[in-house]
Amino acid sequence: MTVTEPIGIAVVGLGKIARDQHLPSIAANASFRLAATVSRNASLPDVPSFAGLEEALAAMPDVGAVALCVPPQVRFGMARAALEAGRDVLLEKPPGASVAEVMALDRLARDAGRVLYATWHSRHAAGVAPARDWLAGRRILGGRITWREDVRRWHPGQDWIWQAGGLGVFDPGINALSVLTAILPVEVFVGAAELEFPANRDTPIAARLTLRTTEGQAIEADFDWRQTGPQTWEIELETDAGPLLLTGGGAQAQAGGAVLAQAEALASEYDGIYAEFARLVAARESAVDLRPQLHVADAFMLGRRTQTDAFED
Amino acid sequence: MTVTEPIGIAVVGLGKIARDQHLPSIAANASFRLAATVSRNASLPDVPSFAGLEEALAAMPDVGAVALCVPPQVRFGMARAALEAGRDVLLEKPPGASVAEVMALDRLARDAGRVLYATWHSRHAAGVAPARDWLAGRRILGGRITWREDVRRWHPGQDWIWQAGGLGVFDPGINALSVLTAILPVEVFVGAAELEFPANRDTPIAARLTLRTTEGQAIEADFDWRQTGPQTWEIELETDAGPLLLTGGGAQAQAGGAVLAQAEALASEYDGIYAEFARLVAARESAVDLRPQLHVADAFMLGRRTQTDAFED
Numbered sequence: 001m002t003v004t005e006p007i008g009i010a011v012v013g014l015g016k017i018a019r020d021q022h023l024p025s026i027a028a029n030a031s032f033r034l035a036a037t038v039s040r041n042a043s044l045p046d047v048p049s050f051a052g053l054e055e056a057l058a059a060m061p062d063v064g065a066v067a068l069c070v071p072p073q074v075r076f077g078m079a080r081a082a083l084e085a086g087r088d089v090l091l092e093k094p095p096g097a098s099v100a101e102v103m104a105l106d107r108l109a110r111d112a113g114r115v116l117y118a119t120w121h122s123r124h125a126a127g128v129a130p131a132r133d134w135l136a137g138r139r140i141l142g143g144r145i146t147w148r149e150d151v152r153r154w155h156p157g158q159d160w161i162w163q164a165g166g167l168g169v170f171d172p173g174i175n176a177l178s179v180l181t182a183i184l185p186v187e188v189f190v191g192a193a194e195l196e197f198p199a200n201r202d203t204p205i206a207a208r209l210t211l212r213t214t215e216g217q218a219i220e221a222d223f224d225w226r227q228t229g230p231q232t233w234e235i236e237l238e239t240d241a242g243p244l245l246l247t248g249g250g251a252q253a254q255a256g257g258a259v260l261a262q263a264e265a266l267a268s269e270y271d272g273i274y275a276e277f278a279r280l281v282a283a284r285e286s287a288v289d290l291r292p293q294l295h296v297a298d299a300f301m302l303g304r305r306t307q308t309d310a311f312e313d
Numbered sequence: 314m315t316v317t318e319p320i321g322i323a324v325v326g327l328g329k330i331a332r333d334q335h336l337p338s339i340a341a342n343a344s345f346r347l348a349a350t351v352s353r354n355a356s357l358p359d360v361p362s363f364a365g366l367e368e369a370l371a372a373m374p375d376v377g378a379v380a381l382c383v384p385p386q387v388r389f390g391m392a393r394a395a396l397e398a399g400r401d402v403l404l405e406k407p408p409g410a411s412v413a414e415v416m417a418l419d420r421l422a423r424d425a426g427r428v429l430y431a432t433w434h435s436r437h438a439a440g441v442a443p444a445r446d447w448l449a450g451r452r453i454l455g456g457r458i459t460w461r462e463d464v465r466r467w468h469p470g471q472d473w474i475w476q477a478g479g480l481g482v483f484d485p486g487i488n489a490l491s492v493l494t495a496i497l498p499v500e501v502f503v504g505a506a507e508l509e510f511p512a513n514r515d516t517p518i519a520a521r522l523t524l525r526t527t528e529g530q531a532i533e534a535d536f537d538w539r540q541t542g543p544q545t546w547e548i549e550l551e552t553d554a555g556p557l558l559l560t561g562g563g564a565q566a567q568a569g570g571a572v573l574a575q576a577e578a579l580a581s582e583y584d585g586i587y588a589e590f591a592r593l594v595a596a597r598e599s600a601v602d603l604r605p606q607l608h609v610a611d612a613f614m615l616g617r618r619t620q621t622d623a624f625e626d
Contacts (some may be wrong), residue, residue: 073615076502080527098611100502100604104527107500164505165615187420189389189413192477202617214393214417291413297610298411302386302478304515305618 007088007281008035008062012053012078013070014042016158017092021121022069025270031278035063053078057085065115065281068092071160072167076101079116083108088115090277094174094293095119097165106288116286117277120178124272126263127246127253132183134244134255135237140186143219143237147176148227151205157313161203168203170296172233173223177292179235179250186213190295193303198311205311209299233265320401320594321348321375325366325391326383327355329471330405334434335382338583344591348376366391370398378428378594381405384473385480389414392429396421401428403590407487407606408432410478419601429599430590433491437585439576440559440566445496447557447568448550453499456532456550460489461540464518470626474516481516483609485546486536490605492548492563499526503608506616511624518624522612546578 009032011018023044026032036048038056043049050056057063066082067090068075075096082089083105095118096102102118109116122128149172151161160166167174180188191212195204209221219237233249244255248265280287322345324331336357339345349361351369356362363369370376378401381388385407392409395402396418408431409415415431422429435441462485464474473479480487493501504525508517522534532550546562557568561578593600 076525077529097615098502098504098608099614100500100607100611101504101525103607104500104502108527164617167614187413187417189411189417191411191414197618212389212414214421216390294413294416294607294610297607297614298413300613301412301480301610302410304477305510 006031006033007064007278008033008060009065009067010036010038010053010056010060010063011067011069012038013068014039014044015069018069021270022067025274026067028271029274029278032274036060054081057082057087064088065090065277072097073160073163073165076105079105080108083112083114083116086112086114088117088281090117090119090273093118093120093178094167094171094296095288095290096293099290099293099297102288102290102293106286109286113284115280115284116288117280118288118290119273120175120182120289120292121269121273122175122179122250123182124269124276125179125248125250126267127261128179128182128250130260131244131246131250131253131255134260135183135185135239137185139240140184140213140215140217141238141240142217143235145176145180145219145221146232146234147173148222148224148232150228150231151225152313162201162311164202166203167296168201169205169207169223169225170299172225173207173221174292174296175249176221176223176233176235177295179246180211180219181289181291181295184213186215188213188219188295190298190302191218193299195299195303195305196308197305198309199307200310205308207299207303211295319344319346320377320591321346321373322378322380323349323351323366323369323373323376324380324382325351326381327352327357328382331382334583335380338587341584342587342591345587349373367394370395370400377401378403378590385410386473386476386478389418392418393421396425396427396429399425399427401430401594403430403432403586406431406433406491407480407484407609408601408603409606412603412606412610415601415603415606419599422599426597428593428597429601430593431601431603432586433488433495433602433605434582434586435488435492435563436495437582437589438492438561438563439580440574441492441495441563443573444557444559444563444566444568447573448496448498448552450498452553453497453526453528453530453532454551454553455530456548458489458493458532458534459545459547460486461535461537461545463541463544464538465626475514477515479516480609481514482518482520482536482538483612485538486520486534487605487609488562489534489536489546489548490608492559493524493532494602494604494608497526499528501526501532501608503611503615504531506612508612508616508618509621510618511622512620513623518621520612520616524608
């Protein structure tokens with residue numbers, strides 16, 4: 001085993017997700033060293049801080065990787081700049097405001113010989129890998145996704161999620177889709193959708209989707225941002241070997257009368273992300289799976305829109 | 314040169330596009346023989362006709378290919394059935410109600426060893442290939458797409474275009490996007506969009522898009538279905554070697570002070586489709602370029618929606 005230098009990483013955007021998740025997981029991973037932060041209005045003690053990414057890249061040649069934790073609407077330009085400056089790039093979810101821009105980034109990364117990692121944190125929940133392994137080779141007969149949470153609790157004052165490009169309730173819903181596409185042994189697509197837009201917002205507060213497997217079985221999804229009290233993040237799949245149930249956003253899994261995983265909701269998902277990023281950087285491999293966001297775009301394209309009560313934060 | 318039997322083809326859906334375009338182009342192409350039609354309520358004299366596709370496939374083993382001219386909302390099941398029955402498949406545009414279902418079809422076709430051809434008729438307009446050749450290696454500095462037509466003239470009584478999944482003004486707009494993506498030497502993505510929905514319809518009657526090249530240049534698109542009088546289908550691109558102009562939906566092209574192509578609008582686009590399909594079938598190659606519809610899905614996902622006057626057909 002060779003001892004290698006930790007990867008100097010710059011974290012761009014010091015909002016809630018960076019502080020709650022990225023910084024602790026970087027601190028806990030010996031493969032990384034927090035080398036810089038980039039933010040217009042925030043900084044951390046004892047860490048070089050910059051107002052703009054290009055400035056940071058120019059000043060810090062030892063920054064080998066960049067984690068983009070800014071809203072998706074501004075991500076493309078930063079990712080391109082980092083790739084062109086020869087750095088590897090990690091993207092918070094959703095990876096971009098459009099699917100096509102991430103496909104373009106993927107090609108840019110390949111041309112530049114850099115690593116691009118489009119992360120889906122929920123895929124690192126404890127029950128996801130065991131659920132995928134249990135489902136391998138089984139037939140899917142149907143299913144139900146219930147992803148209901150309180151937007152005021154998880155996205156306090158985050159205006160960008162309500163602005164065009166911010167995805168609205170699909171911001172959590174895409175987590176469910178990222179888990180579903182990771183565990184299913186077949187492909188799915190959105191067959192029908194209904195989206196509820198608050199009168200005063202550009203993105204939906206609730207959505208119901210009918211996903212179809214290529215064999216025609218239906219998986220019904222219920223995404224809602226108006227749930228107070230206990231939060232619900234569940235995926236239930238019927239198979240020819242009985243039901244599989246994921247709860248806690250994928251942290252707990254049971255199937256065939258057995259417990260496959262039992263962890264706390266949200267525990268160490270970002271530790272999983274940074275472990276995987278270290279592996280990808282070492283292997284010089286990109287990982288860009290666009291299916292979760294493609295299903296969201298499809299739902300917007302073919303979904304029926306309804307208007308509902310105005311939402312005030 | 315070997316004399317080969319013409320390919321027996323079944324046309325599914327006998328609506329306006331099948332009668333105006335597909336049937337004449339099949340009749341004019343010696344590589345094809347119209348073997349059957351499938352329609353719940355229409356038939357042609359002297360051509361075997363069936364109410365359902367599976368019935369036609371079972372009864373007509375000499376049907377080697379199927380052209381799906383039904384609305385996109387019902388296309389997936391038919392395409393899957395045809396591929397699984399060992400037939401090659403041609404899809405009218407848009408290839409499906411969702412992008413993901415066409416990706417799934419593409420994999421099914423590959424697994425089944427069949428040819429899948431997602432057609433974009435506007436790409437066969439006379440000016441498209443010369444425009445692509447002229448643009449090769451040039452830098453795009455900006456551009457403008459104007460695609461304004463009268464929905465009452467082109468889609469009389471076609472309810473499906475107004476129903477969720479029917480795309481609305483993107484049904485013609487996707488033609489512009491199919492041309493743009495065919496001729497540009499760089500990739501583009503939707504950076505911003507505004508969509509106008511009639512109060513009584515599920516799909517937009519007008520849309521304005523800002524497309525961005527990966528280098529950051531803007532191409533502004535104006536799609537509108539409310540234009541009476543002369544119809545406008547134009548793409549103008551600024552380059553480092555001067556402007557390129559496509560008019561008549563791509564039938565006419567000029568650049569660098571020279572006329573590159575000069576044909577009638579809509580002339581023989583479908584002849585081009587069937588010539589290409591014959592080539593693909595002979596070569597056992599699929600052609601599935603999903604970028605035009607991906608840009609539409611992205612526009613729906615990140616676009617701002619506004620409501621406009623109710624539209625009555």
